[in-house]
Amino acid sequence: METATRVALSRNVAETEQIGERIGALLRGGELLCLSGDLGAGKTALTRGIGRGWGALEPITSPTFTLIHEHHRARDGQKLYHVDGYRLSGAADAWTVGLDELLHGEDVVVIEWPENVAEALPEERLWVTLDFFDDETRQLTFNASGAQALALLRALD
Numbered sequence: 001m002e003t004a005t006r007v008a009l010s011r012n013v014a015e016t017e018q019i020g021e022r023i024g025a026l027l028r029g030g031e032l033l034c035l036s037g038d039l040g041a042g043k044t045a046l047t048r049g050i051g052r053g054w055g056a057l058e059p060i061t062s063p064t065f066t067l068i069h070e071h072h073r074a075r076d077g078q079k080l081y082h083v084d085g086y087r088l089s090g091a092a093d094a095w096t097v098g099l100d101e102l103l104h105g106e107d108v109v110v111i112e113w114p115e116n117v118a119e120a121l122p123e124e125r126l127w128v129t130l131d132f133f134d135d136e137t138r139q140l141t142f143n144a145s146g147a148q149a150l151a152l153l154r155a156l157d
Contacts, residue, residue: 023050025053027053031152036129047082050080054071055074056072058071068082083109085116094120124148126144126153
């Protein structure tokens with residue numbers, strides 16, 4: 001499977017959300033976005049931007065206690081699923097919450113803490129690692145695997 005990597009810097013939360021908006025505007029359906037990083041690194045901020053760029057009707061908030069938030073888009077009824085894998089441990093937990101059904105649909109899936117369920121995820125994905133560069137700045141490393149994720153990454157250039 002073909003892969004590619006890109007790195008970007010975000011100087012603040014607003015820039016992280018803007019990067020997310022660019023990503024969200026490019027999503028067509030069926031994409032898997034995996035957001036990895038420490039607490040406070042900006043995963044939910046990036047998802048807020050993705051939701052805004054994609055056209056989510058509902059506000060994007062962390063699904064920590066519900067595990068999965070379902071968002072809708074008015075223009076076509078497509079859904080964006082925002083999944084929090086923090087409290088999940090392995091493929092069995094992923095299947096218990098219905099992640100397998102989401103991953104094989106035509107909707108967009110954004111997973112925070114994907115490393116907790118990595119063995120349950122398909123290879124076709126855009127994996128974004130958010131690292132602390134300093135107090136405000138974050139380094140975002142984009143790793144695309146598969147044709148759909150590669151096309152998305154190239155469109156971001």
